[in-house]
Amino acid sequence: MYDNRSLSHTTWDCKYHVTFLPKCRRKAIYGGLRKYLGEIFRELARQKESMVLEGHLMPDHVHRLLSIPPKYAVSQVVGFIKGKSAIQVARTFQGRKRNFVGHHFWARGYYVSMVGKDEDTVREYIRNQETEDKRLEQLNLFG
Numbered sequence: 001m002y003d004n005r006s007l008s009h010t011t012w013d014c015k016y017h018v019t020f021l022p023k024c025r026r027k028a029i030y031g032g033l034r035k036y037l038g039e040i041f042r043e044l045a046r047q048k049e050s051m052v053l054e055g056h057l058m059p060d061h062v063h064r065l066l067s068i069p070p071k072y073a074v075s076q077v078v079g080f081i082k083g084k085s086a087i088q089v090a091r092t093f094q095g096r097k098r099n100f101v102g103h104h105f106w107a108r109g110y111y112v113s114m115v116g117k118d119e120d121t122v123r124e125y126i127r128n129q130e131t132e133d134k135r136l137e138q139l140n141l142f143g
Contacts, residue, residue: 012070017122020110021061040088044081054123063126082106
């Protein structure tokens with residue numbers, strides 16, 4: 001799993017678990033938007049020489065495992081992905097012709113954690129997040 005990548009004078013393996021959510025945690029990610037966003041995230045990451053290694057769209061938030069080269073700040077790449085994906089959502093799903101200015105699809109901020117030797121654990125967590133949330137919901141019904 002440890003695949004070092006390189007720039008002209010640097011060999012690197014920088015991976016980050018990033019989570020962010022839509023404004024007011026609206027459950028707008030499901031439906032047709034869900035598949036569309038995954039492809040958009042991958043394309044936007046490529047534009048910043050980054051990669052989406054793992055990801056899952058939950059009803060009210062997004063989990064991503066991103067590989068980001070050290071020449072970019074994590075905030076720069078995540079901000080780019082959130083901003084450009086909001087514009088794509090506005091144009092495609094809300095029929096807006098111009099940029100998505102003054103309205104925000106994503107809430108401000110995000111959670112980020114650097115992934116080190118526990119990459120497999122983080123990948124497993126992202127894959128099983130939806131199943132775990134449903135299991136906890138069922139437990140709360142009986143508790």
